[in-house]
Amino acid sequence: MSHVKLGVVDLDGVIRGKYLARDKFFNALDQGFKFCDVIFGWDSHDQLYDKSTFTGWHTAFPDATARIDPSSCRDVPMEGGMLFFLGEFDGPAAELCPRRLLRRVVDRAASMGLAATVAAEFEFFVFDETPHSVREKGYRDLKNLTPGWFGYSMLRSSVESDFYHALLKLCDDMDMPLEGLHTETGPGVLEAAIQYTDALAASDRAAIFKTFAKVLAERQGRMLTFMAKWSNAYPGQSGHLHLSLRDTAGTPMFHQDGRPGNMSDTMRWFVGGQQALLPELLAMVASTVNSYSRLIPGFWAPTDATWGIENRTCALRVIPGSPSSQRVEYRIAAADINPYLAIAAALGSGLWGIEHRIEPDAPVAGNAYDIAHPAERALPRTLSEAADRLAASSAARRLFGDVFVEHYAMTRHWEEREFRKAITDWELARYFEII
Missing domain, CATH: 3.30.590.10 (Glutamine synthetase/guanido kinase, catalytic domain)
Structure with missing residues (x-):
């Protein structure tokens, strides 16, 4: 195989990834690899968070350092034996990386x-x-x-x-x-x-x-x-x-x-x-x-x-x-x-x-x-209320760290605000004619 498949997991649990050339892969095994930290600065639809302090236009979306976990290797049978690996982040991005968070637990x-x-x-x-x-x-x-x-x-x-x-x-x-x-x-x-x-x-x-x-x-x-x-x-x-x-x-x-x-x-x-x-x-x-x-x-x-x-x-x-x-x-x-x-x-x-x-x-x-x-x-009862409870939880901060709790709560508030912009079928059926 000339390439391998490499993925990292974002805050919504979505695997983001790419094909990586064989020689670059072996180099990454030793030295790690770079991945744009925007994956912690946007939502599941690639829309940028408006209140992120970790990354954004103010930081110019730099690369973060990640490393490959060789034990995560799998064959991808529908791609003729293509190999797939998972990576996780080091440095500041490790505070937000879901896989690293679980590893700390x-x-x-x-x-x-x-x-x-x-x-x-x-x-x-x-x-x-x-x-x-x-x-x-x-x-x-x-x-x-x-x-x-x-x-x-x-x-x-x-x-x-x-x-x-x-x-x-x-x-x-x-x-x-x-x-x-x-x-x-x-x-x-x-x-x-x-x-x-x-x-x-x-x-x-x-x-x-x-x-x-x-x-x-x-x-x-x-x-x-x-x-x-x-x-x-x-x-x-x-x-x-x-x-x-x-x-x-x-x-x-x-x-x-x-x-x-x-x-x-x-x-x-x-x-x-x-x-x-x-x-x-x-x-x-x-x-x-x-x-x-x-x-x-x-x-x-x-x-x-x-x-x-x-x-x-x-x-x-x-x-x-x-x-x-x-x-x-x-x-x-x-x-x-x-x-x-x-x-x-x-x-x-x-x-x-x-x-x-x-x-x-x-x-x-x-x-x-x-x-x-x-x-x-x-x-x-709502995602916004749950985000408030998380942000206020001293236990969550001790278990998962202030950086994660504050950033993640911000992302959930964003998700709820995006929903509030939507006009649902229920609203149209209920209010369109009769109100």
């Missing part, structure tokens, strides 16, 4: 004698559309891969087995193997459960899956969406995260027989930290305006920082099992997550709970939507 766990195992699972809708056709249609009247509500359908998955098999093979070939793939409830919606691994590698798998599953679909004349909620007619798309801890000897730390839910003290404090910080860190998990359309009662998404044992109405679901399978499911996350930031928030808050021995509330039994919860457990 992983290092924090290591300093406590702990390591995290993480798995991500994504729901996504598949359409018989192309990037051109969805724009020509104005994103309306889209044709789903299959019709009807048909969760766990053997019929649909068998009829569309060519796509399923191609996706399964792609995931095997690119070191992001799937433990499960099935239809979910809704027309053309699938759920993919990526095999668990260490936290950083799990984030790599999740980010690469979201990108290259789209590549596979579009090469077949189809499209995927990982929006948190693409239609009012259907439930939102989850991006649930499963987390557990082990010590340096590899011993699982979450399981203890004879306790409620088989929960050890370590697991209880971990859940306590996640519950306590979830309202403050929500912007790192629910990171788009659309994320908050999913967080409504009765649609399989939590509305408060609640937890329960085998309770899918809660934000945090403790899953009892054997020592190696005992884990907590971070159900607040949707398919639109930046995997690095969401896992950093889920893991960092749990470590915070262990460090401070934070006790969670009593576990919720029954329907969490029908129970009144303390005011401090209420989740922000």
Whole structure:
């Protein structure tokens, strides 16, 4: 191969990258490479932030230094064995680099004698559309891969087995193997459960899956969406995260027989930290305006920082099992997550709970939507409110640094302001004639 594929991840979880000549690649392995720091100065549509102090016209958008992680190497099978690598930033840009942020949280766990195992699972809708056709249609009247509500359908998955098999093979070939793939409830919606691994590698798998599953679909004349909620007619798309801890000897730390839910003290404090910080860190998990359309009662998404044992109405679901399978499911996350930031928030808050021995509330039994919860457990209802909570969080600043918290909160405020400029179909239908 004369070139390799090289990518870095921006604040929205989008892989930005380029082809790099073979000789420049080997040089970059030793000395690092340069990448314009504009990727931390614009949004997912390449629009420049108006209040960025890190980079902008005032800094003239200089190059930032990055380095290649050789362990991230993958073959890209649809490009004849092309190699793909992930990079991450050094120097000042390291404060904002999502991959470096998660690495710092992983290092924090290591300093406590702990390591995290993480798995991500994504729901996504598949359409018989192309990037051109969805724009020509104005994103309306889209044709789903299959019709009807048909969760766990053997019929649909068998009829569309060519796509399923191609996706399964792609995931095997690119070191992001799937433990499960099935239809979910809704027309053309699938759920993919990526095999668990260490936290950083799990984030790599999740980010690469979201990108290259789209590549596979579009090469077949189809499209995927990982929006948190693409239609009012259907439930939102989850991006649930499963987390557990082990010590340096590899011993699982979450399981203890004879306790409620088989929960050890370590697991209880971990859940306590996640519950306590979830309202403050929500912007790192629910990171788009659309994320908050999913967080409504009765649609399989939590509305408060609640937890329960085998309770899918809660934000945090403790899953009892054997020592190696005992884990907590971070159900607040949707398919639109930046995997690095969401896992950093889920893991960092749990470590915070262990460090401070934070006790969670009593576990919720029954329907969490029908129970009144303390005011401090209420989740922000908008992205702007979540950004305010993040900026004001002393725990977030200690976990992730002032530079990241301030810059990231600014980017989420920008996202909400951009949304406020839009005139929606709902507004037109409600006000155009009658007001």
